[in-house]
Amino acid sequence: xxxxxxxxxxxxxxxGFMENALIAEGFKCLKSHYDPSFLALIxxxxxxxxxxxxxxxxxxxxxxLQTQQKLSAIPVIMFATDDNSDTIHQVIKAExxxxxxxxxxxxxxxxxxSVAIARFKHNQALKQELDEAVAxxxxxxxxDRAKAILIKTQNFTEDEAYHTLRKLAMDRHISLGEMAKxxxxxxxxxx
Amino acid sequence: xxxxxxxxxxxxxxxxxxxxEFSSGLYGGLVEFKAASEQQQFAYNEGLPGKAWAExxxxxxxxxxxxxFKRTAAAKKxxxxxxxxxPVFSGDFLLAVVVFLCADDEHHAGAIEVWSNQDSSKQxxxxxxxxxxxxxxxxxxxxxxxxxxxxxxxxxxxxxxxxVLIDDISKADAFIxxxxxxxxxxxxGISIPVSDHLNSSYVMTFLSAKATPLAKRIQIWVxxxxxxxxxxxxxxxxxxxxxxxLFEATTVTKxxxxxxxxWLTGMPVITGDDDADYNPELASLNTMLAIPVxxxxxxxxxxxxxx
Numbered sequence: 289x290x291x292x293x294x295x296x297x298x299x300x301x302x303x304g305f306m307e308n309a310l311i312a313e314g315f316k317c318l319k320s321h322y323d324p325s326f327l328a329l330i331x332x333x334x335x336x337x338x339x340x341x342x343x344x345x346x347x348x349x350x351x352x353l354q355t356q357q358k359l360s361a362i363p364v365i366m367f368a369t370d371d372n373s374d375t376i377h378q379v380i381k382a383e384x385x386x387x388x389x390x391x392x393x394x395x396x397x398x399x400x401x402s403v404a405i406a407r408f409k410h411n412q413a414l415k416q417e418l419d420e421a422v423a424x425x426x427x428x429x430x431x432d433r434a435k436a437i438l439i440k441t442q443n444f445t446e447d448e449a450y451h452t453l454r455k456l457a458m459d460r461h462i463s464l465g466e467m468a469k470x471x472x473x474x475x476x477x478x479x
Numbered sequence: 480x481x482x483x484x485x486x487x488x489x490x491x492x493x494x495x496x497x498x499x500e501f502s503s504g505l506y507g508g509l510v511e512f513k514a515a516s517e518q519q520q521f522a523y524n525e526g527l528p529g530k531a532w533a534e535x536x537x538x539x540x541x542x543x544x545x546x547x548f549k550r551t552a553a554a555k556k557x558x559x560x561x562x563x564x565x566p567v568f569s570g571d572f573l574l575a576v577v578v579f580l581c582a583d584d585e586h587h588a589g590a591i592e593v594w595s596n597q598d599s600s601k602q603x604x605x606x607x608x609x610x611x612x613x614x615x616x617x618x619x620x621x622x623x624x625x626x627x628x629x630x631x632x633x634x635x636x637x638x639x640x641x642x643v644l645i646d647d648i649s650k651a652d653a654f655i656x657x658x659x660x661x662x663x664x665x666x667x668g669i670s671i672p673v674s675d676h677l678n679s680s681y682v683m684t685f686l687s688a689k690a691t692p693l694a695k696r697i698q699i700w701v702x703x704x705x706x707x708x709x710x711x712x713x714x715x716x717x718x719x720x721x722x723x724x725l726f727e728a729t730t731v732t733k734x735x736x737x738x739x740x741x742w743l744t745g746m747p748v749i750t751g752d753d754d755a756d757y758n759p760e761l762a763s764l765n766t767m768l769a770i771p772v773x774x775x776x777x778x779x780x781x782x783x784x785x786x
Contacts, residue, residue: 297770431608441729456722474722476737477751477767 290400291315295335296320298344306367308339309394312391326352330362333432337363341392344370346381355383361415365400365410367392383411425467435467437475483600485509485559487768487784488516489747490528492573499528499576503749505766505786515553525549528576531564536681538564539608542744550641558582558609563591563608565683567747568674569776574745577770583612588664588688590614593619594633596680603627603681604637617663618654625768631655633682636670640774642699642782644669646715649687664688667715669697671782672772694766694784695724700731701737701780709738709781715786723764723785741769741781751786 294310296319310317318333322342330338338353345353345366353364364384368375371389379387385404397399431453438449457467488504488728491646499521506513519526524533531538540562543551560583567574579591593608603625611618626634634656636642645651648668649661660668676727687693696716700709709731714723734743737750751766766786772780 438725442725452725459721470722473751474726474764477764478726478731478738479750 292336292338294339297340309397313398322349340366342368344368350378350382357383363404365404426462430465430468437471484579485582488578490576493785497713499523505753509557512553512557527562527564528578531566531576532573537683539610542612565623565673569745573748577747590686592684594682604633614663617659620659632668632670633684636672636682640672641780644713646716666688694786696785699782738781741771742778745771745773772779
């Protein structure tokens with residue numbers, strides 16, 4: 289039995305079709321419409337998933353979604369009738385996992401949710417890998433700059449600079465990148 | 480790590496050299512006080528910096544209310560209760576005024592003193608001004624004694640014309656108040672000759688406790704025997720700092736880098752990023768104040784406070 293908390297945002301408040309289907313599938317569902325308090329509502333109820341059922345997502349809604357994904361990413365499914373390629377491009381940018389045009393079929397709801405969650409997890413893993421790679425690259429740049437400073441100010445060879453940096457980092461139980469930052473800050477003070 | 484000093488400022492004469500204007504400052508999170516300060520100007524004998532200029536000596540102001548202090552409301556809001564102004568002179572002419580502002584904090588043990596040889600013989604130093612926070616007994620002892628040249632922390636600095644740092648004051652034979660300092664929780668002290676202006680000598684002493692040090696690290700730089708390079712005579716912090724020691728092993732050329740500029744111009748400097756987040760694990764040194772010690776127009780030393 290699904291016990292995921294779903295926040296359902298529909299443009300037609302009288303339509304109970306999707307809400308009923310979700311409840312029937314065992315989801316905990318809160319239905320609302322999109323308004324300026326959208327982000328505050330998410331913050332308040334912390335849903336596990338967002339599902340939209342609307343004609344076309346507005347620019348404001350997509351901007352809010354991007355903000356939300358930066359703050360705290362959650363899986364998003366969007367049912368709409370707008371198949372404009374620009375809209376689709378913007379929807380992908382807002383990190384919507386599944387965008388379905390004219391395809392609201394309650395029998396497929398469970399599998400769509402499963403796909404959305406799987407894609408979300410996959411995307412998050414990729415994002416984390418990317419973040420780690422970027423951080424490593426940044427660290428590498430910092431370490432190279434710190435080494436250059438030590439070579440210049442202490443007349444060290446590159447090897448000596450690296451080993452000094454590593455020893456300082458180990459003594460303080462911090463990463464090489466953090467130690468490199470300290471060297472840069474210290475050299476800035478005397479610049 | 481909490482440090483004893485909350486705000487550090489440098490005030491310099493304007494183009495006409497008739498007013499002091501804001502040059503740079505370290506304010507920590509005290510953004511409103513910073514905004515109130517940056518727009519200020521002080522005439523000769525006006526406000527704390529202007530008064531230090533006019534009197535030609537360091538001043539300690541322990542009470543802002545109903546005093547000549549100009550930023551009383553902003554200081555009160557920021558919790559600042561005490562101010563110290565140190566004028567930097569070259570001969571008769573003022574180069575800058577360094578201002579320290581502290582907050583009353585019952586958990587800190589520290590004192591800032593101004594010593595001078597204002598007795599008739601001019602042969603001994605006495606405390607003429609001081610901030611002791613809650614150390615009332617230590618204040619009483621300190622105000623009652625006088626020291627000759629070469630005696631005590633202040634007397635040593637006076638005799639040598641150089642800053643003197645004692646890292647464990649309670650064990651130092653040279654520090655004649657060692658026993659009382661230990662009882663007051665004071666662990667380290669630095670003494671800086673600040674001016675020999677108007678026929679009197681002035682020496683500042685900064686005494687602090689381990690828990691609330693004066694700064695995260697203090698360094699004393701002096702010109703080498705040929706007067707060609709600055710070398711670090713001493714570096715002190717509560718915990719060993721090998722990174723700082725690496726930089727202290729280097730020499731400084733006149734005009735090159737922050738300390739080289741202090742040597743070239745005789746002007747104190749503040750460097751670093753005051754807004755950087757402090758990471759206690761890294762014990763990072765984000766900012767520095769470097770004050771020149773000038774005697775008869777020549778640089779004798781630079782004292783750098785790293786925060």
